[in-house]
Amino acid sequence: MNRVAYSLLASAVALALTACNGDDGATGAAGAAGPAGEQGDAGINGTNGSDGQNGANGQNGVDGTTGKSGVNGGSGLIRIATVPAGAEVTGLHLTRQGDLFFNIQHPNDANTEVDSFNQKTYHTGTVGVLSGVNFNDLPRNIVSSAVPHSDSALEQQTVVSAVGQYQILGQTGDTFAQLNEQGLPGGLGVIYGISSKQEIIKNNMPDFNGFVPAGENSGYLFTNWEDYPGGMSRLKMSKATNGTWSVEEAMMVDFDSVKGTAANCFGSVSPWGTPLTSEEWIVDSKVDTTTNPAWNKPTDVSSRLENFRQFLAPEFPNPYRYGYIAEVQNPATDTPDVVKHFTIGRYEHENSVVMPDRRTVYSSQDDTGGVLFKFIADQPEDLSSGTLYGAKLTQDAGLNDPAVTGFDIEWVELASNTNAQIETWIAQYDDVTSADYVEGQTSYLSVADVQAWVDGKATYPTVAEGGSPITAGKPMDDRVAFLESRQAARLKGATAEWRKLEGISINHDRVLEAITGQDVIADEIVEKAYMYIGIADLDSTMTDGEGDMQLSARVKDCGGVYRASIDSNYNLTRIEPVVMGGTYRSSLTGAERCDVNQLSQPDNVIVMRDGRILIGEDGFQENNTLWMYDPQSK
Known part of the structure; x- marks a missing residue:
């Protein structure tokens, strides 16, 4: 409404x-x-x-x-830009200088129209920026860009923006040969095998962007490439006085030392300037071999798993080496170091956000029946050791409409440990192959193993009791909390009912100012700041009438955005709705199911310095939208 x-x-x-x-x-x-x-x-x-x-x-x-x-009238939503047909809006990233980066993920490969500014077509994955505008000094009277006209191929197949000019920085396969003799062999987004050095995949899925400054108008743009195996590119860039950017160096980050990454999704940049990339897709967090394919079942090898086998050949992939937050340390060097933080848990990571205390990390699980996780590091700026928690939600009594229903939060402690110790557990599964598969059993951790841990058993169950052969009968430890985090959190009492828990975001300076009272933004002191949460679908486990979340299905697949209150200890205490998509019209099909002038399956969210939020869609529309929402309109 x-x-x-x-x-x-x-x-x-x-x-x-x-x-x-x-x-x-x-x-x-x-x-x-x-x-x-x-x-x-x-x-x-x-x-x-x-x-x-x-x-x-x-x-x-x-x-x-x-x-x-x-404030802006109507719903408070302003259409900042639309992306070409077939694409979703990914990689929203706003720099301290006000530069807004975002990507065009998997546009239609049949797009043929050429835009006048870039003189390029949008038929493949594209990384870009809205040049010539400062989003940290954006007026509140911006008028929405037009919905692309159905009769205009040019509008439907290019970027239409309300402010700025979308500048293409790179597209899938670009070699940047003009930079030097070598350029980028193979091209942007291309992943090679560790042993074979042969091309495994040419990635069409740019996602997260994170900018690490090297000067006032220069720095390194890190971009995730979301596929199996995953990747991350780094573009060294500088900005001219007219607001346009130039690429000076291009490289793909080397993930061989961690045996590659899987489906690098959204991410963030830590307060100490290191990109945090998220591994999604690869985790079967139901941990149930009776209803889900087993990782090492010989007759059930997916094309994605086959890509991994080619990438690692001759090794067999160990699933417990994937599904984590990876930190790119020393990001400006010729060979950045990559560390996977097993401590933050293994699940379908959308992204993680580090609070200004440089210890507290929140992570979203993009799955059906997902969990909102919290990690508190033992030491600031060191995520290699700490404690993992899952959120337990209590829904507002007497309410179920998504537009007005909030949730109070308690935190369920799971376990504490270190990357080093967790990796010793992971290594025990390195030698498992298809030859170890037994029908009706699992070569990995089972639900029975997790339940025994929750029940405080002294030893793991035997294979006959449903346990894994790796741990059968051995003394109990905390590995299930970090290797099967969703099941561990669920059985410990955390709420495992989110559906498509997508991007989470804070504005670091607003949160710091609200908690400490410091005048960080050099404006009116912010007294309250929030973490914002995008939800692509409000259905399934959120609307099934069971458990902690029992919302109505009125909004359903149109999705919405929530915000979470942050207390003085950087602890999330309550989640409440901010803006929801329009009523889901199940009698209609295609783009008409969700109102084109309302949200349709929000994915990424970014908080601006003035408190407005930017929302990228992955929805039903013919042309997905980059929205700006003003909470003051509510």
């Missing part, structure tokens, strides 16, 4: 105070109201109260208050 948001009209009220031995002075005139939709004008001073009787003067009327800034 569309709601028209009006500016609060500030009015000046002059209070008449009692005169000594006389009647009250007359009320001062009201200050003028600030107009809606733009910066309100200051209210004028109230006029002096008239003299009281018996000769004493009435006191002056109080000054009229300043009119409050108007």
